[in-house]
Amino acid sequence: MHQLERVTNLLALLLSARRHLTFEEIRTQLKGQYPENLVAARAAFERDKAILRDEGVPIDSEVQGGDKAGMTGYLIKRSAYELGDLDLSTQEAAALRVAVSTLRMGQSWGEEALWKVDMEEHGSQLVTTSAHATLLVHPNLPLLHEALIKKVAVGFTYSDRKRVVEPYGLLARSGWWYLVGHDQSVNAERTFRVDRIEGEVSILRDIACTRPSGFDIRKAFPVDLKELPGAIDVGGEVAQVLVNASDVGVVLGQYTQSAVVENRPDGSVVFQVPCSNVQAFEQWLFGFLDRAEVLAPPALRQHVIDWLLEMTGSVTRGER
Amino acid sequence: MTRRGPRPINIRLRRLLVMLPWLMERENVSTQEMADHFLMSVDDLVADLTLASLCGVSQDPRDLIDLWVDEDEVHFGIPKYFDRPLRLTVTEAFSLVASAAAAEQIPGADVDGALSRAITKVQAVLAIDNDDSFAIDLGTPDTVAPLVDAALGQQIVEFDYWSVATGQSVRRRVVPIEVFAERDHWYVRSFDTEAQAERTFRLDRLDDLQTIKQSMAVTPSARGEWFSSLQERQVVTLEVDPSWLWVLEQYSGVAVSASSATSSSSSHSWVTVEVVVSSERWLQRVLLRFGCHARLVTPSEWADLAGATAELVLTRYGTTKGTSSAGSSIP
Numbered sequence: 001m002h003q004l005e006r007v008t009n010l011l012a013l014l015l016s017a018r019r020h021l022t023f024e025e026i027r028t029q030l031k032g033q034y035p036e037n038l039v040a041a042r043a044a045f046e047r048d049k050a051i052l053r054d055e056g057v058p059i060d061s062e063v064q065g066g067d068k069a070g071m072t073g074y075l076i077k078r079s080a081y082e083l084g085d086l087d088l089s090t091q092e093a094a095a096l097r098v099a100v101s102t103l104r105m106g107q108s109w110g111e112e113a114l115w116k117v118d119m120e121e122h123g124s125q126l127v128t129t130s131a132h133a134t135l136l137v138h139p140n141l142p143l144l145h146e147a148l149i150k151k152v153a154v155g156f157t158y159s160d161r162k163r164v165v166e167p168y169g170l171l172a173r174s175g176w177w178y179l180v181g182h183d184q185s186v187n188a189e190r191t192f193r194v195d196r197i198e199g200e201v202s203i204l205r206d207i208a209c210t211r212p213s214g215f216d217i218r219k220a221f222p223v224d225l226k227e228l229p230g231a232i233d234v235g236g237e238v239a240q241v242l243v244n245a246s247d248v249g250v251v252l253g254q255y256t257q258s259a260v261v262e263n264r265p266d267g268s269v270v271f272q273v274p275c276s277n278v279q280a281f282e283q284w285l286f287g288f289l290d291r292a293e294v295l296a297p298p299a300l301r302q303h304v305i306d307w308l309l310e311m312t313g314s315v316t317r318g319e320r
Numbered sequence: 321m322t323r324r325g326p327r328p329i330n331i332r333l334r335r336l337l338v339m340l341p342w343l344m345e346r347e348n349v350s351t352q353e354m355a356d357h358f359l360m361s362v363d364d365l366v367a368d369l370t371l372a373s374l375c376g377v378s379q380d381p382r383d384l385i386d387l388w389v390d391e392d393e394v395h396f397g398i399p400k401y402f403d404r405p406l407r408l409t410v411t412e413a414f415s416l417v418a419s420a421a422a423a424e425q426i427p428g429a430d431v432d433g434a435l436s437r438a439i440t441k442v443q444a445v446l447a448i449d450n451d452d453s454f455a456i457d458l459g460t461p462d463t464v465a466p467l468v469d470a471a472l473g474q475q476i477v478e479f480d481y482w483s484v485a486t487g488q489s490v491r492r493r494v495v496p497i498e499v500f501a502e503r504d505h506w507y508v509r510s511f512d513t514e515a516q517a518e519r520t521f522r523l524d525r526l527d528d529l530q531t532i533k534q535s536m537a538v539t540p541s542a543r544g545e546w547f548s549s550l551q552e553r554q555v556v557t558l559e560v561d562p563s564w565l566w567v568l569e570q571y572s573g574v575a576v577s578a579s580s581a582t583s584s585s586s587s588h589s590w591v592t593v594e595v596v597v598s599s600e601r602w603l604q605r606v607l608l609r610f611g612c613h614a615r616l617v618t619p620s621e622w623a624d625l626a627g628a629t630a631e632l633v634l635t636r637y638g639t640t641k642g643t644s645s646a647g648s649s650i651p
Contacts, residue, residue, distance in 0.1 A: 175503035246487035311630035
């Protein structure tokens with residue numbers, strides 16, 4: 001017998017049962033489907049249960065009393081198994097199809113979800129849209145999202161350290177996913193880039209999470225990465241950068257007129273640009289090659305010069 | 321022909337549990353239509369349905385799932401076990417919530433609030449609080465909406481486009497095909513009426529966008545890989561400090577196609593990566609961003625490019641190789 005057939009039979013049996021069934025009762029009912037050998041049969045049963053649970057089937061287990069005292073019984077409650085009726089209108093279902101088609105995550109999770117929530121639809125679930133976004137998802141994201149919904153903590157390793165984090169929010173920004181939460185190991189709020197979590201995330205259902213009232217994930221994390229706290233102190237959080245006339249339009253598009261400090265006669269402009277995170281700032285600055293120059297703070301200007309001198313071999317890292 | 325192994329049992333079970341209630345709603349459906357809907361071959365579909373028809377709480381025919389495949393039609397009889405689909409899994413719930421959050425920021429995705437109503441119903445079923453703990457910020461610029469409209473109507477638009485290579489802006493006249501966000505930027509793939517070819521433009525580099533009251537029928541090609549249309553595509557090999565590989569993460573379409581340990585003068589191993597570059601100017605920026613945390617290995621004609629680029633920028637600071645840094649010119 002194919003394992004899929006046996007697993008489907010087990011699912012049908014546990015869904016149809018009116019009370020918890022013990023392994024022996026299941027084995028008797030599914031006659032001849034599990035091996036004769038008790039140990040092998042038990043192992044096969046455990047594998048079948050694991051497949052069902054991995055697929056999200058809620059198998060309820062309960063230790064029995066009476067003449068089955070000490071034995072575990074199994075049941076699938078139909079109310080827990082079945083997806084409730086969403087009662088989507090035609091327009092609402094179509095809008096969900098557009099939404100799933102709009103976000104390209106590199107996974108088929110969205111299409112699989114549409115199969116369930118939109119049972120009326122024939123043909124392909126995805127539609128062609130004139131605008132879309134690609135935002136790759138990490139396998140750990142759904143579990144982090146579930147922990148967020150259930151308001152429980154998660155455990156994972158990050159930067160070689162084991163963490164227990166109470167999740168406050170999940171945010172996708174600039175193409176990356178971030179988790180913001182209370183890191184119990186340092187007793188402070190921290191931000192983690194989800195793709196840099198090492199290994200798998202575990203949900204710690206016993207540790208409840210209380211989100212600060214009024215918490216808004218959009219405000220908990222700066223839009224401009226150059227505003228993130230950095231490890232290098234350059235004596236200021238805002239840089240003055242002289243930008244050639246040819247590139248002024250681009251910087252205005254990023255920082256608007258409010259960032260202008262000085263308009264020079266040759267069309268070049270001095271801008272104020274955040275530099276709390278020197279690494280992020282330099283990544284931005286070097287996009288202009290020699291068409292932009294840091295004027296202040298002096299320590300930042302020197303940092304840029306040293307970076308360049310090191311590239312030419314004039315200065316080694318030890319001298320910096 | 322590619323040979324493939326057996327399909328994983330979990331995938332087959334997942335499909336079966338959603339196919340059976342879907343089939344029950346219809347009772348009769350062609351195998352081709354059903355296979356198309358569930359993104360599988362007709363052969364695989366028939367194999368899974370045939371297996372399902374042998375399933376039930378016992379082998380008594382009255383207990384088996386009541387379905388059969390006859391010619392090219394699937395027929396469903398009396399429902400017994402799987403009337404409703406399995407509740408949404410954690411991944412499926414996440415995908416719907418994320419898709420809706422992203423689509424809400426894309427012009428035209430939420431017609432008459434239908435998406436908002438739909439996601440409210442999904443959240444209710446999943447017992448998700450509608451709070452501010454989950455967000456997708458696409459940073460949608462104002463130019464997206466008119467470009468989407470132009471793409472839908474195949475209308476010509478004009479804009480000034482700033483070239484990062486030359487630092488100059490040039491007026492372009494294009495028919496937008498699609499607007500998309502990838503990593504940190506928005507782009508418009510268009511048919512350039514002057515070049516008579518498809519071109520992709522970054523939205524933060526275009527200015528003075530005007531829609532021309534004129535349409536032009538274009539037949540878009542299938543979207544290719546980044547750089548696929550570039551004739552002067554070049555593969556560059558770099559040795560990179562692994563803790564600085566993140567520098568490459570910001571580049572859409574950059575393929576880090578090889579990675580192997582290699583020794584270096586530093587105390588730890590560096591990795592070898594191959595990067596497809598679009599131009600020398602582009603590579604100069606990448607090398608500046610890496611600083612001394614990467615070395616160019618091939619092609620040999622660019623072996624001195626990093627140092628030369630650093631010297632070029634140093635002249636801006638009144639500093640050259642072998643001199644001390646100049647004083648700043650703070651206004």
